[in-house]
Amino acid sequence: MSDPVRRMPGPDHPIALEPSPLHIVVKVAGKVVADSHASLELREASYPPVYYIPRSDVDMSLLERSNHHTYCPYKGDCAYFSIPLAGDRGINAVWTYEAPYEAVAPIKDHLAFYTTRVDSFSIMTD
Numbered sequence: 001m002s003d004p005v006r007r008m009p010g011p012d013h014p015i016a017l018e019p020s021p022l023h024i025v026v027k028v029a030g031k032v033v034a035d036s037h038a039s040l041e042l043r044e045a046s047y048p049p050v051y052y053i054p055r056s057d058v059d060m061s062l063l064e065r066s067n068h069h070t071y072c073p074y075k076g077d078c079a080y081f082s083i084p085l086a087g088d089r090g091i092n093a094v095w096t097y098e099a100p101y102e103a104v105a106p107i108k109d110h111l112a113f114y115t116t117r118v119d120s121f122s123i124m125t126d
Contacts, residue, residue, distance in 0.1 A: 007073040009044075009103050015074060016043045017104055023124040024051055026058075026113050029085040033118065034058040037126070040106055044074070051123075052110035063111075068092045076101045086117060093117035 036057035083090035
């Protein structure tokens with residue numbers, strides 16, 4: 001098996017990562033899955049921003065690690081969690097880079113949610 005392709009962000013594929021001033025609350029089936037004032041906003045190329053929430057701000061008891069894995073040449077190996085309360089929609093609804101590449105190292109110990117797989121993903125400016 002060959003080594004995975006590894007790329008660095010640059011002018012052709014920029015990645016910006018910074019602390020977000022926003023208050024983010026994620027809910028499923030009436031339960032708060034995440035509530036954070038400490039998320040990181042990742043902007044990658046032309047994709048919409050993604051908010052990475054510290055695990056300490058997530059109710060990990062509502063998540064279940066899945067066997068699904070993917071790879072991003074800019075961020076590294078990606079692991080997934082499901083949200084059983086959400087039913088089939090909650091399968092692989094959460095992702096994380098547990099050993100991210102150096103360019104995005106701050107997202108370690110953070111989780112991101114597919115906003116379409118939860119009941120609400122509220123972004124507030126408090």
